[in-house]
Amino acid sequence: MAEKLRDQSGRLSVDIDNIFPIIRQWLYSDQDIFIRELISNACDAITKRQSLVRLGESAVEFTPRIQVTLDENARQLKFSDNGIGMTAEEIDKYINRVAFSGAVDFLAKYQEDSKSADGIIGHFGLGFYSAFMPAEKVEIFSLSYLPGAKAAHWLSEDGVSYTLSECEKAEVGTEIIITLSDEAQKFVNAGFVRATLHKYCYFMPQPIFFTSVKEEAEESARESAAATAKAKKDETAATNEAAAGSGDTPATDEAATDTAQKRSTAPQPLNNTSPLWLKKPSECTDEEYLAFYREAFQDFNPPLFWIHLNMDYPFNLKGILYFPKQNEEKIATLDGRIKLYSNQVFVADNIKEVIPDFLFLLRGCIDCPDLPLNVSRSFLQHDAYVQKLSAHIVKKVADKLNEIFRKDLPAYEKSWDSISTFVKYGMMRDEKFYEKANSALIFRKTDDTWLHWAEAPKEIYYTVDKEKQAYYVDLAISRKHEVVCLGKEIDAPFINFLEYKRPDTHFIAVEAENNNEAGDSEILPRLQEAFSAYAADVDFGVAALGVDALPAVLMETEDGKRAKQMREMFKQMGQDLNDPNLNGMMQAKNKLVFNTDNAIWTKLLNLSDAETKAELIAQLYDLAKLNYGILKGNELTAFLQRSDVLLKKLAE
Numbered sequence: 130m131a132e133k134l135r136d137q138s139g140r141l142s143v144d145i146d147n148i149f150p151i152i153r154q155w156l157y158s159d160q161d162i163f164i165r166e167l168i169s170n171a172c173d174a175i176t177k178r179q180s181l182v183r184l185g186e187s188a189v190e191f192t193p194r195i196q197v198t199l200d201e202n203a204r205q206l207k208f209s210d211n212g213i214g215m216t217a218e219e220i221d222k223y224i225n226r227v228a229f230s231g232a233v234d235f236l237a238k239y240q241e242d243s244k245s246a247d248g249i250i251g252h253f254g255l256g257f258y259s260a261f262m263p264a265e266k267v268e269i270f271s272l273s274y275l276p277g278a279k280a281a282h283w284l285s286e287d288g289v290s291y292t293l294s295e296c297e298k299a300e301v302g303t304e305i306i307i308t309l310s311d312e313a314q315k316f317v318n319a320g321f322v323r324a325t326l327h328k329y330c331y332f333m334p335q336p337i338f339f340t341s342v343k344e345e346a347e348e349s350a351r352e353s354a355a356a357t358a359k360a361k362k363d364e365t366a367a368t369n370e371a372a373a374g375s376g377d378t379p380a381t382d383e384a385a386t387d388t389a390q391k392r393s394t395a396p397q398p399l400n401n402t403s404p405l406w407l408k409k410p411s412e413c414t415d416e417e418y419l420a421f422y423r424e425a426f427q428d429f430n431p432p433l434f435w436i437h438l439n440m441d442y443p444f445n446l447k448g449i450l451y452f453p454k455q456n457e458e459k460i461a462t463l464d465g466r467i468k469l470y471s472n473q474v475f476v477a478d479n480i481k482e483v484i485p486d487f488l489f490l491l492r493g494c495i496d497c498p499d500l501p502l503n504v505s506r507s508f509l510q511h512d513a514y515v516q517k518l519s520a521h522i523v524k525k526v527a528d529k530l531n532e533i534f535r536k537d538l539p540a541y542e543k544s545w546d547s548i549s550t551f552v553k554y555g556m557m558r559d560e561k562f563y564e565k566a567n568s569a570l571i572f573r574k575t576d577d578t579w580l581h582w583a584e585a586p587k588e589i590y591y592t593v594d595k596e597k598q599a600y601y602v603d604l605a606i607s608r609k610h611e612v613v614c615l616g617k618e619i620d621a622p623f624i625n626f627l628e629y630k631r632p633d634t635h636f637i638a639v640e641a642e643n644n645n646e647a648g649d650s651e652i653l654p655r656l657q658e659a660f661s662a663y664a665a666d667v668d669f670g671v672a673a674l675g676v677d678a679l680p681a682v683l684m685e686t687e688d689g690k691r692a693k694q695m696r697e698m699f700k701q702m703g704q705d706l707n708d709p710n711l712n713g714m715m716q717a718k719n720k721l722v723f724n725t726d727n728a729i730w731t732k733l734l735n736l737s738d739a740e741t742k743a744e745l746i747a748q749l750y751d752l753a754k755l756n757y758g759i760l761k762g763n764e765l766t767a768f769l770q771r772s773d774v775l776l777k778k779l780a781e
Contacts (some may be wrong), residue, residue: 136292136293136294136295137292137293137294138290138291138292138293139225139290139291139293140289140290140291160262160263160313161316161325161328161329162259162262162329163259163260163262163263163307164197164322164325164326164329164330165329165330165474165475166256166257166259166260167208167257167259167260167305168195168197168208168326168329168330168333168337169333169474170256170257171195171208171210171212171303171335172195172210172333172334172335173212174210174212174213174214174302174303175193175195175210175211175212175213175335176212176334176335177212177213178191178193178211178212178213178214178274178301179193181213181274187274189274189301191211191301192211193211193212193335193336194210194211194335194336194338195208195209195210195335195336195337195338196208196209196210196337196338196339196340197209197322197326197337197338197339197340198339198340198341198342199316199317199319199322199339199340199341199342199343200342201317201319201341201342201343202342202343203308203342204308204309204317205306205307205308205309206263206306206307206309206316206322207304207305207306207307208304208305208307209302209303209304209305210302210303210304210335211300211301211302212301212302212303213273213274213301213302214271214272214273214274214278214301214302214303215269215271215273215281215303216271216273216275216278216279216281217279217281217293217295219273220269220271220281220283220293221293224257224269224283225291225293257305258288260305260307261285261287261288262313263307263309263310263312263313263316264307264308264309264310264313265286265308265309265310265311266284266285266286266307266308267284267285267286267288267305267306267307267308268282268283268284268305268306268308269281269282269283269284269303269304269305269306270282270296270298270303270304270306271283271298271302271303271304272298272299272300272301272302272303273301274301279295280295280296280297280298281293281294281295281296282294282295282296319339319341319343319344322339322341323339323399326339326399326400327399328475329474329475330399330400330474330475331399331400331401331475332400332401332402332404332470332473332475332494333400333402333473333474334402334403334472334473335402336398336400336402337398337399337400338396338397338398338399339399340396401424404421404473404494404496405417405418405421405449406437406438406439406447406448406449406494406496407447409439410437410439413437418435418437418449419431419432421449422435422451422492425468425492425494426451426492428453428492430453430454431454432451432452432453432454432492433452433453433454433544433547433548434451434452434529434533434540434544435449435450435451435452435493436449436450436493436525436526436529437449438450438495438522438525443517444497444499444517444518444521445497445498445499446495446496446497446518446521446522447495447496447497448470448493448494448495448496448497449493449494450467450488450491450492450493450495450522450525450526451491451492451493452491452544452547452548452551453491453492453547454547455490455547455548455550455551466478466489466490466491466492466493467484467488467489467491467492467493467494467495468493468494468495469483469484469495469497469500470494470495470496470497471496471497471498471500472496472498473496476500482515482519483495483497483500483515483518483519484519484522485519485522485523485555485558485559485562486558487551487554487555487558487559487562488522488523488526488555490550490551490554490555491526491551495522497518499514500515500518501514501515520561523555523559523561523562523565524561524565526555526562526566527562527565527566527569528565530548530552530566530569531565531566531568531569533569534568534569534571541569541571542571542579545571545573546573549617550617550619552566552569552570553619553620553623554619556570556623556626557622557623557626563630567582567583567630568582568583570582570583572585572589572591572613572614572615573613573614574611574612574613574614575592575595575602575606575612575613575614580611580613582627585634586611586634587633587634587635588610588634588635588637589613589634589635589636589637590605590610590611590612590613590636590637590638590639591612591613591614591615591624591636591637591638591639592612592613592614592615592616592638592639593614593615593616593620593638594616595612595614597758598639598640600679600682600756601639601640601682602639604639604674604678604682605639607675612639615636624636638685640683640684640685640757641684641685652723652725652730652734653669653670653723655734656669656723656730656734657669659733659734659742659746660721660746660750663746663747663750664721664750666718666719667683667718667719667720667721668718668719668720668721669720669721669722669723670684670720670721670722670723672722672723672724672725673724673725673726674722674724674726674727675724675726676726676727676728678724678726678727679724679727679752679753679756680723680724680727680729680730680749680752681721681722681723681724681749681750681752681753682721682722682724682753682756682757683719683720683721683722683753683754683756683757683759684719684720684721684722685719685720719757721750721753729749733745733746733749741775741778744771744774744775745775747771748768748771748772748775751764751767751768751771752768755768
């Protein structure tokens, strides 16, 4: 029989002044991590006890359970587990010395790394003493699995002074009770605690249950009221039947129904202890992948496809990355799209030092137990292991794209509109991704067939809007050019990137002036003189566009188009477009190109009626502007009125 524990009290050695006020101040915005830390400890305690049972060192079988209870009236948050438990001596060792030293070391590192803007990731390592972040008092009740062990009670109100005494506890395990401070009001809210548990603990390896004393009382009151109402109803029915002389009341199965309902509403763990990424890819079905996607991201639109990462060498890495159907207008934030875990414990969802930022356009969960946690982001940027891990993830994504491109091209083409932004952004952000995935780069053509980058000609004609630019598209096609559609915001910088990567390839806009054959240049001076009064803000040129083409069309040089795109990009970046340095660099005129194949010009230049000639010149210029999509407002009204005048003259 164990010797009775003598009550003791003491004061912990303090290496840093006012450790807990500092922790509360610096980690205020991440105060909820104490829930993760305490439940992680509980998981470890249960895992150790399970190991002892398997080894035969503990004969008592048990059902693992972590219980989190919020008592709103008492302002207490309780964490109970049936893990290995602790003796008083172990509490003195692991809580008073080891855990406290770990907290001091954590704070020292946090003070050092927080001088930089990036801070440390996850705030792992604070452990048990994170409980003091929201607390005015912390208590431990623990009973070790060892035969004859006595339960012990530890109490501290400041994390420095403590008392340790014997107590009564019937079941093996540990219970931590946190009496919440006034500043920790948000943790008195059951919804907030439940959401925090879901965030950090949803995939932890031991079952976690949550109870709100207030919610249970309210539910009990509702059930009691319902039972009372039912009893009155049954009593009334029985009285009526007796009065009617109906005899015995027929037996019902209501009791059995009530029992079945109680069984169906038995408490369920709020976490999934066996996330799909733990299974081998060969053991997973498509239905399981889709169900896990819905579970992890609450998105009921099925993803296009996915990558299952499962390897032990050279990285201990498991996870699943999904390619969702992208709606670019609804991507308000990339946070939370790829969640990083360590041994099923949530770390963060924005670690671009581990997961390249362009992958955040995907969704997924990655579990890497060997990832260094209690380190700064700047450390991760230069850590060789992390760099190799990041490169491997990028390679697996590129391999998946190439695999689908080779094995199921129709499915790949069908998915392209959803994944193209991700692929293009990734190629611009990561040169190695471009090198590995460019063979799977494709472009949709105006006829809905496809151009493959690997087979692309040296001149690629493109439109940003095949409906609005239909005339120019038809003009290019009539010249035997294939036209691809590049109308997304990312396409402007992307084609510049592709021209840089493949210098002998050029993208040409369908409305660009070099998309034409040379015209009769002898007539140009006369036309330029005739139109200069109406089109002072453009340059002039001639081209042979065909007898059926418009007499004149507005076009722009490819350089001018790129300058316009640059202006739009700088505008979105908040740059001052009136800056002389930018303004001079990005100015470019459109060009009015006269179609010398059209017979109208000889007739127009020889027209003797000066008034009609002027009206026709203005009409032809406005017609070119209308076709180009820039004739609006008063100019459009004038064009319509002038059309009416000319039609009346024609009808006379």
